[in-house]
Amino acid sequence: MSALMDEKAAATSQDGVRHMNMIEAINSALDVMLARDPDVILLGEDIGYFGGVFRCTAGLQEKHGTTRVFDTPISECGIIGVAVGMGAYGLRPVPEIQFADYIYPGLDQLISEAARLRYRSAGEFIAPMTVRSPFGGGIFGGQTHSQSPESIFTHVSGLKTVIPATPYDAKGLLISCIEDNDPVIFFEPKRIYNGPFDGYYDKPAKSWKGRDEAQVPEDYYSIPLGKARTVCEGDALTVLAYGTMVHVAESVCRDKGVDAEILDLRTLVPLDIEAIEASVEKTGRCLIVHEATRTSGFGAELSALVTERCFYHLEAPVERVTGFDTPYPHSLEWAYFPGPVRIGEAIDKILSE
Amino acid sequence: MASDSHEKGRNRPKLELHVPQPHYRPGDTADFSHLNIPAAGDQPRPDEVCEARETYPLCDDLIRVLGDDDRAHGPWDPRLHADTLRKILREMALVRAFDNRMYRAQRQGKTSFYMKCTGEEATSVCATHALAADDMIFPSYRQQGCLIARGYKLTEMINQIYSNKADKLKGRQLPIMYCSKRLNFFSISGNLATQLPQATGFAMASASKGDSRIAATWVGEGSTAEGDFHSALTFATVYNAPVIFNVINNQWAISSFSGFAGAERANFAARAIGYGIAGLRVDGNDPLAVYAAERWAADRARSNGGPTLIEHFTYRAEGHSTSDDPSAYRSAEEREEWPLGDPVNRLRKHLVALGEWDDERQQAMDEEQDAIVRKAQKDAEANGILGHGLHHPFHTMFEDVFEDLPWHLEEQAAQAIRERQIKWPEDKAE
Ligand SMILES: Cc1ncc(C[n+]2csc(CCOP(=O)(O)OP(=O)(O)O)c2C)c(N)n1
Numbered sequence: 001m002s003a004l005m006d007e008k009a010a011a012t013s014q015d016g017v018r019h020m021n022m023i024e025a026i027n028s029a030l031d032v033m034l035a036r037d038p039d040v041i042l043l044g045e046d047i048g049y050f051g052g053v054f055r056c057t058a059g060l061q062e063k064h065g066t067t068r069v070f071d072t073p074i075s076e077c078g079i080i081g082v083a084v085g086m087g088a089y090g091l092r093p094v095p096e097i098q099f100a101d102y103i104y105p106g107l108d109q110l111i112s113e114a115a116r117l118r119y120r121s122a123g124e125f126i127a128p129m130t131v132r133s134p135f136g137g138g139i140f141g142g143q144t145h146s147q148s149p150e151s152i153f154t155h156v157s158g159l160k161t162v163i164p165a166t167p168y169d170a171k172g173l174l175i176s177c178i179e180d181n182d183p184v185i186f187f188e189p190k191r192i193y194n195g196p197f198d199g200y201y202d203k204p205a206k207s208w209k210g211r212d213e214a215q216v217p218e219d220y221y222s223i224p225l226g227k228a229r230t231v232c233e234g235d236a237l238t239v240l241a242y243g244t245m246v247h248v249a250e251s252v253c254r255d256k257g258v259d260a261e262i263l264d265l266r267t268l269v270p271l272d273i274e275a276i277e278a279s280v281e282k283t284g285r286c287l288i289v290h291e292a293t294r295t296s297g298f299g300a301e302l303s304a305l306v307t308e309r310c311f312y313h314l315e316a317p318v319e320r321v322t323g324f325d326t327p328y329p330h331s332l333e334w335a336y337f338p339g340p341v342r343i344g345e346a347i348d349k350i351l352s353e
Numbered sequence: 354m355a356s357d358s359h360e361k362g363r364n365r366p367k368l369e370l371h372v373p374q375p376h377y378r379p380g381d382t383a384d385f386s387h388l389n390i391p392a393a394g395d396q397p398r399p400d401e402v403c404e405a406r407e408t409y410p411l412c413d414d415l416i417r418v419l420g421d422d423d424r425a426h427g428p429w430d431p432r433l434h435a436d437t438l439r440k441i442l443r444e445m446a447l448v449r450a451f452d453n454r455m456y457r458a459q460r461q462g463k464t465s466f467y468m469k470c471t472g473e474e475a476t477s478v479c480a481t482h483a484l485a486a487d488d489m490i491f492p493s494y495r496q497q498g499c500l501i502a503r504g505y506k507l508t509e510m511i512n513q514i515y516s517n518k519a520d521k522l523k524g525r526q527l528p529i530m531y532c533s534k535r536l537n538f539f540s541i542s543g544n545l546a547t548q549l550p551q552a553t554g555f556a557m558a559s560a561s562k563g564d565s566r567i568a569a570t571w572v573g574e575g576s577t578a579e580g581d582f583h584s585a586l587t588f589a590t591v592y593n594a595p596v597i598f599n600v601i602n603n604q605w606a607i608s609s610f611s612g613f614a615g616a617e618r619a620n621f622a623a624r625a626i627g628y629g630i631a632g633l634r635v636d637g638n639d640p641l642a643v644y645a646a647e648r649w650a651a652d653r654a655r656s657n658g659g660p661t662l663i664e665h666f667t668y669r670a671e672g673h674s675t676s677d678d679p680s681a682y683r684s685a686e687e688r689e690e691w692p693l694g695d696p697v698n699r700l701r702k703h704l705v706a707l708g709e710w711d712d713e714r715q716q717a718m719d720e721e722q723d724a725i726v727r728k729a730q731k732d733a734e735a736n737g738i739l740g741h742g743l744h745h746p747f748h749t750m751f752e753d754v755f756e757d758l759p760w761h762l763e764e765q766a767a768q769a770i771r772e773r774q775i776k777w778p779e780d781k782a783e
Binding site for chain 1: 491521526530532556558587588759
């Protein structure tokens with residue numbers, strides 16, 4: 001927690017800090033950037049007058065006007081495609097895709113166009129944009145409101161992929177994304193919009209109230225991309241996680257009394273390889289946790305990197321805890337979700353080696 | 354068995370799948386008499402800021418200015434000065450000379466690939482003249498005429514085609530996928546129709562900033578079947594974006610005739626009707642009509658009248674690209690029988706009819722254009738041709754993926770440079 005507190009102290013004085021859940025933090029980041037930079041423009045389905053189905057853009061149209069924050073047709077190809085053109089003009093569009101599951105109709109514009117514009121024009125044209133999209137399961141969204149497609153994007157050269165796990169990070173990282181001159185995918189773990197989730201689905205939902213990570217400065221601050229956050233320090237094993245799974249992993253380790261070092265990766269591309277190497281070299285054991293399906297998931301990349309780079313420090317095989325290779329099943333959501341049982345078993349296995 | 358049980362006891366009519374067929378295949382006699390080609394000058398010209406619906410009769414018509422008498426007729430006559438006409442003629446001839454030389458260069462192995470626009474020169478050159486210099490062009494791959502009309506250096510174009518060491522795109526792009534920010538010519542994508550929503554976005558951005566720049570984009574008729582086309586038109590109509598959609602209906606999409614993009618049912622200009630935007634259908638081989646239509650759409654966009662879709666009705670006289678053999682799928686006669694003639698010839702004859710041009714000047718001009726291209730080609734070849742020498746420092750391969758080089762690309766660049774010394778030890782470059 002210490003690194004977090006340092007950043008916070010550097011960013012702002014004590015007053016002007018407010019308790020925010022993740023939705024409010026994202027809203028605050030957008031508000032700050034709309035006010036700071038006249039080139040920032042928000043577009044997406046239902047984001048204007050209504051403020052978005054998750055309310056992340058609530059009040060922003062009223063405050064900044066309909067030409068800065070507006071609704072779009074239901075056309076993800078159009079949303080991303082016009083954002084490329086807006087970027088080429090010199091704006092900094094922040095398109096919202098209502099659910100990550102609906103990003104596919106816009107994929108060609110993201111993968112073939114936004115991601116490659118700088119490269120193919122040798123830097124003459126750029127497509128700065130931050131595509132915001134809620135992702136992940138745990139809210140009974142069924143197959144079409146629960147996917148975690150991050151590895152589709154991490155596989156594409158030219159895209160950055162950012163996933164916050166706390167309100168404080170959500171605001172600071174989102175501001176960095178908007179200021180970045182490359183196209184960024186900003187996935188919002190919707191399960192933790194309103195509170196951290198410890199993986200115990202049968203217990204009452206928690207809220208961000210009273211949590212350090214929910215103390216968010218109202219003004220501008222940024223968190224650099226490509227820097228992982230050390231959630232807690234430990235010696236027994238390194239846990240690499242992002243989004244909702246950071247909290248689940250944290251609670252499992254706490255409950256099991258395991259002295260884990262948990263890294264919240266925060267950005268998958270660019271990846272903080274130094275932090276990963278340093279931690280695995282220290283602990284000699286590595287567990288990777290994500291919600292996305294297993295095969296070719298980002299965990300495979302992490303596992304390969306750790307094995308390639310830290311092999312002689314490893315005392316046990318690298319383990320992955322992931323979602324299953326099936327679509328997200330609505331009624332069996334909690335059977336699918338990589339929760340405490342799956343994580344606990346993997347930890348036991350790693351520690352028993 | 355299966356069909357038996359399907360038939361039994363049924364008296365409903367059997368459904369039939371329709372698969373479009375072009376009029377002529379190789380060996381067939383081409384006859385375009387089924388085309389409805391109205392007389393030049395007969396088409397009404399609504400005011401630029403009219404209601405979109407006033408243009409709808411024009412979606413089923415064909416705007417023509419140059420008549421069989423080589424004279425300009427009717428309300429769409431843009432009344433261009435003879436100097437402008439000569440300039441346009443020269444540029445169209447230059448495009449043609451350039452295409453011919455580059456086609457040969459590909460055959461000589463100097464590059465991997467080339468695409469001609471023979472017969473379609475008016476749709477790029479004349480349209481560009483109707484735009485302001487700072488209007489943004491979002492081209493497809495057959496709009497070399499836009500760059501030439503904006504005065505782009507031919508040597509730069511050839512450097513790009515050769516991917517040589519002077520190629521400012523650092524040898525990364527397919528030949529002919531030009532880009533010039535200075536000339537407001539957007540980077541070309543090989544993924545069809547992606548430029549349409551982008552042009553719309555640019556136009557929306559310009560409008561949101563209270564700027565006066567508009568966007569114009571080009572797409573083939575075959576590519577109008579892509580979802581991007583429909584997304585772009587939806588966004589354009591919703592936000593009244595100052596954008597012009599030029600649909601180049603050259604009848605063929607590689608070997609698929611326009612019927613596979615829906616041409617049997619409706620003209621491409623008529624796509625505008627469903628979106629409530631202005632639509633014009635133009636004789637794409639009539640330089641004056643193309644200029645006039647584009648100018649109309651530009652003026653409309655600039656005065657907040659919104660988007661226009663223009664179908665340029667033309668014919669792809671040559672193959673799709675250097676990789677294509679059109680004699681394998683279409684009648685060899687089509688090109689000769691195309692009833693709307695050749696745009697370069699039509700403009701030449703018009704200038705002659707005006708007493709502003711003659712055969713001698715034409716011949717001198719043709720020779721001059723060829724010499725210009727040859728000189729540019731020679732200059733470009735001094736910078737190398739494709740595959741001769743590894744032209745760019747290997748590190749550049751990893752640049753521009755992101756603004757800054759992340760660790761993994763830095764590591765991979767070091768790897769590539771190490772390999773270079775092993776694979777090409779005689780090569781001194783980085
Ligand atoms: C998305 C996509 N699909 C397929 C192709 C392959 N392709 C390249 S050109 C072409 C035909 C395009 O025809 P049209 O749009 O009519 O343009 P024209 O070549 O006639 O100018 C096809 C299918 C591609 N480049 N991109």
